[in-house]
Amino acid sequence: MRHPTRAGVRDAAAKIADIxxxxxxxxxxxxxxxxxFKAECLQPxxxxxxRGAWHRLTALSDEARARGVVAFSSGNHAQGIAWAxxxxxxxxxxxxxxxxxxxxxxxxxxxxxxxxxxxxxxxxREVIAGRLAEARGATLxxxxxxxxxxxxxxxxxxxxxxxxxxxxxxxxxHVVVPCGGGGLAAGIAxxxxxxxxxxxxxxxxxxxxxxxxxxxxxxxxxxxxxxACDALQTTLVSPLTFDVLSRRDATGVxxxxxxxxxxxxxxxxRLRLVVEPGGAVALAALLGGRVTVEPGMLVLLSGGxxxxxxxxxxxxxxxx
Amino acid sequence: MRHPTRAGVRDAAAKIADIxxxxxxxxxxxxxxxxxFKAECLQPxxxxxxRGAWHRLTALSDEARARGVVAFSSGNHAQGIAWAxxxxxxxxxxxxxxxxxxxxxxxxxxxxxxxxxxxxxxxxREVIAGRLAEARGATLxxxxxxxxxxxxxxxxxxxxxxxxxxxxxxxxxHVVVPCGGGGLAAGIAxxxxxxxxxxxxxxxxxxxxxxxxxxxxxxxxxxxxxxACDALQTTLVSPLTFDVLSRRDATGVxxxxxxxxxxxxxxxxRLRLVVEPGGAVALAALLGGRVTVEPGMLVLLSGGxxxxxxxxxxxxxxxx
Numbered sequence: 001m002r003h004p005t006r007a008g009v010r011d012a013a014a015k016i017a018d019i020x021x022x023x024x025x026x027x028x029x030x031x032x033x034x035x036x037f038k039a040e041c042l043q044p045x046x047x048x049x050x051r052g053a054w055h056r057l058t059a060l061s062d063e064a065r066a067r068g069v070v071a072f073s074s075g076n077h078a079q080g081i082a083w084a085x086x087x088x089x090x091x092x093x094x095x096x097x098x099x100x101x102x103x104x105x106x107x108x109x110x111x112x113x114x115x116x117x118x119x120x121x122x123x124x125r126e127v128i129a130g131r132l133a134e135a136r137g138a139t140l141x142x143x144x145x146x147x148x149x150x151x152x153x154x155x156x157x158x159x160x161x162x163x164x165x166x167x168x169x170x171x172x173x174h175v176v177v178p179c180g181g182g183g184l185a186a187g188i189a190x191x192x193x194x195x196x197x198x199x200x201x202x203x204x205x206x207x208x209x210x211x212x213x214x215x216x217x218x219x220x221x222x223x224x225x226x227x228a229c230d231a232l233q234t235t236l237v238s239p240l241t242f243d244v245l246s247r248r249d250a251t252g253v254x255x256x257x258x259x260x261x262x263x264x265x266x267x268x269x270r271l272r273l274v275v276e277p278g279g280a281v282a283l284a285a286l287l288g289g290r291v292t293v294e295p296g297m298l299v300l301l302s303g304g305x306x307x308x309x310x311x312x313x314x315x316x317x318x319x320x
Numbered sequence: 321m322r323h324p325t326r327a328g329v330r331d332a333a334a335k336i337a338d339i340x341x342x343x344x345x346x347x348x349x350x351x352x353x354x355x356x357f358k359a360e361c362l363q364p365x366x367x368x369x370x371r372g373a374w375h376r377l378t379a380l381s382d383e384a385r386a387r388g389v390v391a392f393s394s395g396n397h398a399q400g401i402a403w404a405x406x407x408x409x410x411x412x413x414x415x416x417x418x419x420x421x422x423x424x425x426x427x428x429x430x431x432x433x434x435x436x437x438x439x440x441x442x443x444x445r446e447v448i449a450g451r452l453a454e455a456r457g458a459t460l461x462x463x464x465x466x467x468x469x470x471x472x473x474x475x476x477x478x479x480x481x482x483x484x485x486x487x488x489x490x491x492x493x494h495v496v497v498p499c500g501g502g503g504l505a506a507g508i509a510x511x512x513x514x515x516x517x518x519x520x521x522x523x524x525x526x527x528x529x530x531x532x533x534x535x536x537x538x539x540x541x542x543x544x545x546x547x548a549c550d551a552l553q554t555t556l557v558s559p560l561t562f563d564v565l566s567r568r569d570a571t572g573v574x575x576x577x578x579x580x581x582x583x584x585x586x587x588x589x590r591l592r593l594v595v596e597p598g599g600a601v602a603l604a605a606l607l608g609g610r611v612t613v614e615p616g617m618l619v620l621l622s623g624g625x626x627x628x629x630x631x632x633x634x635x636x637x638x639x640x
Contacts (some may be wrong), residue, residue: 021344021487024341024362026362040347042344042592045388046592050541060409086372125408126592167341193536201543259447265628268594268626268628268631269423269626269628271362272361272362272593272594272595272624273368273591273592273593273594274588274592274594275592290637304592305592306588306589308585308588308589308635308636309635309636311632311635311636312632312633312634312635312636313590313632314632315628315629315631315632315635316629316631316632316636
């Protein structure tokens with residue numbers, strides 16, 4: 001398998017600039033320091049995933065496109081793939097856990113994809129998706145373990161740097177990124193070679209943090225705690241994403257569920273943005289003091305596809 | 321008092337383009353028709369009010385600027401004035417009702433303004449503000465009964481038309497606008513002389529609708545029902561706003577509180593935007609079937625400054 005490259009990220013950024021307007025950058029202060037927030041929750045599918053999906057599917061031959069695409073995802077990658085496939089006239093099948101947020105499943109269906117559900121506790125989605133792809137001759141597009149997908153996600157970094165420069169905010173010096181499998185973080189690390197990179201995961205799901213510290217890949221432990229971050233429940237990172245982040249000396253931090261909820265509330269009040277739990281972890285790291293706030297920070301708000309009832313309860317919760 | 325003009329709106333748009341990036345336009349379908357939404361909730365102060373405030377305060381002489389500004393507002397105009405005054409190095413005093421959302425009061429204070437509170441039931445804010453302005457020699461800036469303020473708000477229409485054209489969405493043919501005192505609606509009516517204009521108010525507070533129907537100004541009736549739309553609780557529209565809208569043959573519709581809540585939920589799920597009750601009424605009119613959805617529609621989402629607990633309860637509410 002080829003490795004993702006900075007040239008590939010630049011190529012992806014150019015392709016994506018042709019079809020999607022840049023998501024806005026908003027500046028707001030934390031501890032009197034102006035922080036740049038990249039609002040990927042404002043993508044048409046509500047998350048950055050459309051970037052990697054577009055870069056991957058547009059790289060397929062006409063013949064491969066005609067055979068369609070299969071993906072597995074708890075929701076955001078599903079919508080990214082469905083959106084890109086629809087735009088390219090391709091058929092898309094997505095394998096989703098039966099407990100995925102209804103909003104994510106509905107949106108994927110609304111984008112014309114076929115949805116196949118499985119039981120997160122007893123079945124392996126990789127196996128189901130692989131079997132489907134083989135039966136149909138379709139291309140399997142993993143949500144992060146793929147060089148094109150990583151490069152595509154990295155386009156958010158190219159875009160952010162251009163926007164920060166245009167707004168007089170300088171160069172991103174420290175980028176803080178939500179991390180599930182590490183596709184977005186690795187892509188951005190390639191996009192911004194001068195920036196320090198911090199990846200953020202929910203407590204108990206911080207396998208990338210531990211892997212980077214140990215310098216080899218460590219899986220999530222047995223029986224990880226429940227987390228609201230449905231988008232970040234990956235149990236094993238990819239050698240591709242780990243390798244990129246490790247070479248860049250990226251480090252990781254973990255945030256608590258309470259810190260994530262506080263970050264969701266902050267984003268609603270201060271930025272008027274709906275941010276899902278997994279999309280709010282990087283902000284949570286700043287607000288919770290897990291990373292030191294400093295000038296030149298770029299924080300990714302990676303997704304906004306919430307389960308409305310759960311989100312409403314988080315907002316209504318008394319602030320401690 | 322001079323009348324607001326289309327030339328004034330264009331002048332305001334040029335001045336505002338120098339200091340604020342355009343708020344995004346998002347396209348989403350209702351009944352399979354693509355509708356353009358202008359996300360004014362993404363302004364730095366969370367509402368369009370910064371437009372009128374900037375146009376008004378920049379029109380003051382240096383001498384007048386030195387004496388400061390006084391405004392009365394339930395929150396959004398307050399923040400707009402505070403933001404503009406801070407940027408111009410002016411002192412700002414805002415008269416707010418004691419029951420204004422805490423978030424709006426806190427944000428106004430954070431922008432450096434002085435806040436004077438009054439009891440909505442027993443005191444007249446116009447009187448208090450007028451007395452303060454007179455004592456200090458400061459300029460009183462009403463929230464809608466002012467030609468500069470109306471022209472400034474209209475810049476949102478100029479901006480929207482340019483963005484819709486650039487995105488290949490054509491010319492706005494029918495604009496649907498939340499209406500309190502009518503400043504935004506009148507400004508946009510001036511900005512878009514070819515578009516049909518529909519103003520939207522909460523049920524029982526639809527004095528602009530009744531005034532336009534009657535062709536003279538009618539106040540809100542005695543004991544209007546409670547509404548979540550703190551930003552739209554004006555009891556009497558202004559001759560300035562009424563006159564502009566009346567000449568443009570604008571019409572009005574009223575929406576129910578349940579329709580407003582449904583619109584807030586729709587905006588959170590479909591657009592990932594936090595929209596306050598008063599900012600969601602135009603969307604509510606489309607979703608509730610109060611106006612017929614048709615191609616070329618432009619819908620203003622005018623503000624996103626919510627009381628978090630109340631907003632959370634709205635989102636968590638079971639959808640009927």
